[in-house]
Amino acid sequence: MQTFLVTAVVLLGILAFHQRRKLIAAAWELRTREWERRTVIGFLNEIGGHFTSKLDLDESLDLVLDFTLKATRADAGGIFTFEGASREVLAPRVIKGLFPPLHEVTTEKLASRRKYLEEFVKKERIRTGEGIIGTVARTGQALLIPDARCDPRVPKAASDLVELEGLILAPLLIRKEVQGVIVALNKRDPDAPGTTFNEADLDLLKALADQAAITLHMIALYAEVQNMQRMEQELQVARDFQRLLLPRTTPNFPELEIAGLSEPALEVGGDYFDFIEVDERHLGVVIGDVSGKGIPGALVMATLRTTMRAEARGDLSPREVLRRVNATVTKDTSDGTFVSVTYGIVDRQQGTFTYARAGHEPLLCTGSNGSGPVSREPPGMVLGMVEGEFFDLIEEETVDLKSCGTAILYTDGVPEAMNSSREEYGQVRFEKVVGSRRAESPDGLIRAVLEDISGFTAGIPQHDDITLVVLRWRGQGER
Amino acid sequence: MKNYDLTIHEAQDGESFRRVDVIGCLDSHTVVSFEKALHGLLDQSVNSVMIDLSELSYISSAGISALMGLTHRLRKASGELVLLSPTDKVYRVFRTLGFTNIFKIVDSEAEAEGIFSPS
Structure with a gap:
């Protein structure tokens, strides 16, 4: 009996020691x-x-x-x-x-x-x-x-x-x-x-x-441009750079379908999207539009991308992440440049999407059969303008991806695409095509929207970037 | 409608602010001349400005940056920028970007008067 007690105490001691070491290691x-x-x-x-x-x-x-x-x-x-x-x-x-x-x-x-x-x-x-x-x-x-x-x-x-x-x-x-x-x-x-x-x-x-x-x-690219002093070159460099900042691959999960695409405009740009691994269970999704174009816009975009990546890791509150990112971006942009961003986190176990909208276009849910698409626009202002009380009005909300149907994030290049009569493609037509093609995969849905836009603009070169990121919950059961 | 036009009204007796009308499109092209005119006005120690937006059909991010720049400058000088009657479309852009909390937006001159000279 005594031997047993001694063994038990020693074992408990070892266990406690290990737990403590684990805790210390985690804190470290x-x-x-x-x-x-x-x-x-x-x-x-x-x-x-x-x-x-x-x-x-x-x-x-x-x-x-x-x-x-x-x-x-x-x-x-x-x-x-x-x-x-x-x-x-x-x-x-x-x-x-x-x-x-x-x-x-x-x-x-x-x-x-x-x-x-x-x-x-x-x-x-x-x-x-x-x-x-x-x-x-x-x-x-x-x-x-x-x-x-x-x-x-x-x-x-x-x-x-x-x-x-x-x-x-x-x-x-x-x-x-x-x-x-x-x-x-x-x-x-x-x-x-x-x-x-x-x-x-x-x-x-x-x-x-x-x-x-x-x-x-x-x-180095910018120095090249400065030497050449040519507008066209600057735009080309900015475009190349912008492409460099976009994700080359889309993350793939059994329970979640994702697609993202950005079509840069010929002349100006400033759109960006990204996927960030917040932790093993949570995926961060960012979409944004920088108001400054060309090289200055690309520089702001680079700052935004790196700051987002640094701030997003391990933090489950999109509102808090955006508040910190805003502080950095506001310091970096003095000339009135601002960025609209929506940042959301997919919980891959719960099938939810928690997001905050910093002055970006609304989140569009296609809805299930019978209901039309729903636009969601919680309050929040753009990054890079103000810190403190005005920015802190930003709110986060959670949508259930199952009832949302397909969740669509997009930039203003979509509704504002123009035809030769300078008419806009518009939110109504956009939501109509999204509603009628809701059964499509995220990839298919993006293709359908782009086809509809190019049908509308009929060959007129787009004046702004067009970016879409689409999420669809497949569910745990279909693994 | 003209692509862009701007009128700065003469100072009226007894009026506590200067009125500016802007018509058409405020985008990255037209914003240069818009900023030049407005900052020129502010250089003459004008700190209360009302811009009539009722005939502004489009505003781009560059235009909003310019309005924000003016707001900052006027508030620093203890003045104010008031925006009168934006169209639904322009108002929606302000709202989406979150600027309705920052800009002073009014529906009538009387309302603007109340902001400039609170009784």
């Missing part, structure tokens, strides 16, 4: 995630402020690296990008702090004289695949080296030269294609002296690298 994970989120948003704010003053690639790279080193508490770092179109050779674009060559070089020339180090590293070229920087450029995989001194991938000369300890490297990716590599060296955390980089630091570097890649890509 949450804190780390929150910190990562805040850092990425801080980065966006800083870069956003920079956009309004100047768009210079080298200056921006400098800014990106500065921010990254501060955020990861690194002592030194660098950004490398491809030189020329062949993508075979990487050149350092910006270097900060004591940065040794990270591939095999003849160090005689260096003779451990630190003051020539920067000059030397800046002249060096790295072939794709060569050393750790070249490897990250080739594989597109981020790399964590907690202790460089005993890692065979780091040349000994490098660690001797600057007392190299830890390293993190991340690729700058645009649509999975490597554009360059960002490196941070030696963690110097005043709150935790003696610690080196860990997985959380690597995650943060990856998140920052994502933002940096998209930012730099945009600035």
